Amino acid sequence: MHDIRLIRENPAAFDAGLARRGGSPVAAAILDLDTRRRDVLTRSQAAQARRNEASKAIGAAMAKGDRAGAEAIKAEVAALKDQIPAQEEAERALTAELNAMLAALPQIPADDVPLGADEADNVEVLRWGSPRTFDFTPREHADIGPALGLDFETGALLAGARFTFLRGGMARLHRALGQFMLDLQTGTHGYTECITPLLVRDEAAFGTGQLPKFAEDLFRTTDGRWLIPTAEVSLTNSVREQILPDTALPVRMTALTPCFRSEAGSAGRDTRGFIRQHQFEKVELVSITRPEDSDAEHERMTACAEAVLQALNLPYRKVLLCSGDMGFTARKTYDLEVWLPGQGAYREISSCSNCGDFQARRMNARYRPDGTKTNAFVHTLNGSGLAVGRTLVAVLENYQQADGSVAVPDVLVPLMGGVARLTPPGG
Known part of the structure; x- marks a missing residue:
């Protein structure tokens, strides 16, 4: 399995290593998938944080007697509650797809391995x-x-x-x-x-x-x-x-x-x-x-x-x-x-x-x-x-x-x- 961080840092070197084994460039596809996965994860984490923050705000609004404000926040929390599972499932699916892509790729040869086909x-x-x-x-x-x-x-x-x-x-x-x-x-x-x-x-x-x-x-x-x-x-x-x-x-x-x-x-x-x-x-x-x-x-x-x-x-x-x-x-x-x-x-x-x-x-x-x-x-x-x-x-x-x-x-x-x-x- 390859370190995704190394691919992010130097995608050209990763593709060059695979090319030494006769492989085609894949770094761009891996990084695109990784970017989408991280975007979904970021949105999911932001939604989780907002739900926690909003849940606390409901109590504060109720304490002030602001029932209308509390109801509006409750509606927001309910909407977030519906969104988060879908985001989590999307993140799991993208992670599985990324891991499957990485798992199918062979090891990169050491620098002193001679170049050859067979x-x-x-x-x-x-x-x-x-x-x-x-x-x-x-x-x-x-x-x-x-x-x-x-x-x-x-x-x-x-x-x-x-x-x-x-x-x-x-x-x-x-x-x-x-x-x-x-x-x-x-x-x-x-x-x-x-x-x-x-x-x-x-x-x-x-x-x-x-x-x-x-x-x-x-x-x-x-x-x-x-x-x-x-x-x-x-x-x-x-x-x-x-x-x-x-x-x-x-x-x-x-x-x-x-x-x-x-x-x-x-x-x-x-x-x-x-x-x-x-x-x-x-x-x-x-x-x-x-x-x-x-x-x-x-x-x-x-x-x-x-x-x-x-x-x-x-x-x-x-x-x-x-x-x-x-x-x-x-x-x-x-x-x-x-x-x-x-x-x-x-x-x-x-x-x-x-x-x-x-x-x-x-x-x-x-x-x-x-x-x-x-x-x-x-x-x-x-x-x-x-x-x-x-x-x-x-x-x-x-x-x-x-x-x-x-x-x-x-x-x-x-x-x-x-x-x-x-x-x-x-x-």
């Missing part, structure tokens, strides 16, 4: 690790996995396309990855582990920007709740409608949860394999910070996600997203893309975003800076640390062997009960 304009920041040289032709995970317990057919039989059933060592490797990520983020990086609701109300999905614009990307239950597409929703909303003490910041939280996405608009993309699922698990990182600390926190969060890939010795690259490729709530985003030798390409495995005060305004999440009596909106950040299923894909492809087995990364062997290799039956 992923082709993203900027590579660094590469880590060297892709492995194979003495055989590496296969994609969808070809390696079924013999090891990655069962696409049973998943589809039970629930349809984009659902997968994991068995045996494959299921344990998936569990070990999630456990390793949680242990690293809590034990080394200081995030607090959380277990959150998987269902949320409208206001929670609105707070982090999923509603109203992206309702089609979510699954909804028959009682009107939403299945979370990421633990960002429940973690970030844990501070909604609160005023945090300055000493509580930064708040750093993490959770390993199932996530649910309808994948609307992804028809034909990644239909084969485990990369784009309706149900998947992810370790989410969320930070709540002071405004002046959020840029540094963004770099820190991204490094925490990178640490997982480095520990697993998975080659990756870090990409700064351009203005046209960022998510709705983000002012700046880094994507981490892991190397998949079977595809011969880097694929997204984490996205870390600084949302500024955009989500905080939607959630009314504030803090009280030390030494002040006024409250300010916090900044919120979120990132994947990492998507477990996509990390499993990366392990399968990068650690595959010529005989169809897959070596287990060293850091995962203790979590696998000492198992150092997944081997097909009879292998």
Whole structure:
């Protein structure tokens, strides 16, 4: 949500920011609506004040024996009483219209975000690790996995396309990855582990920007709740409608949860394999910070996600997203893309975003800076640390062997009960 005061102060700058995301000028329409709303509010407040003043004047007129004057004032009060509800309703309607207009607009990109239209304009920041040289032709995970317990057919039989059933060592490797990520983020990086609701109300999905614009990307239950597409929703909303003490910041939280996405608009993309699922698990990182600390926190969060890939010795690259490729709530985003030798390409495995005060305004999440009596909106950040299923894909492809087995990364062997290799039956 945007600060209407900033739009009033510099409408041209606001339109210029939206233009960087490919948006059309809207400041003039917003300010026209805001002016009409404030005019109605002013008239309503003036009518309220006059009614209160006139009510007192009736008693004074009666005390003086001025019955005619008192009756005239009573008539005025009656007329005001009829006007005020209509004015209040007009103000509520205009406020709702203004809020809906503001809520539909994306975040303004940070100044250092590169200008661009889509992923082709993203900027590579660094590469880590060297892709492995194979003495055989590496296969994609969808070809390696079924013999090891990655069962696409049973998943589809039970629930349809984009659902997968994991068995045996494959299921344990998936569990070990999630456990390793949680242990690293809590034990080394200081995030607090959380277990959150998987269902949320409208206001929670609105707070982090999923509603109203992206309702089609979510699954909804028959009682009107939403299945979370990421633990960002429940973690970030844990501070909604609160005023945090300055000493509580930064708040750093993490959770390993199932996530649910309808994948609307992804028809034909990644239909084969485990990369784009309706149900998947992810370790989410969320930070709540002071405004002046959020840029540094963004770099820190991204490094925490990178640490997982480095520990697993998975080659990756870090990409700064351009203005046209960022998510709705983000002012700046880094994507981490892991190397998949079977595809011969880097694929997204984490996205870390600084949302500024955009989500905080939607959630009314504030803090009280030390030494002040006024409250300010916090900044919120979120990132994947990492998507477990996509990390499993990366392990399968990068650690595959010529005989169809897959070596287990060293850091995962203790979590696998000492198992150092997944081997097909009879292998």
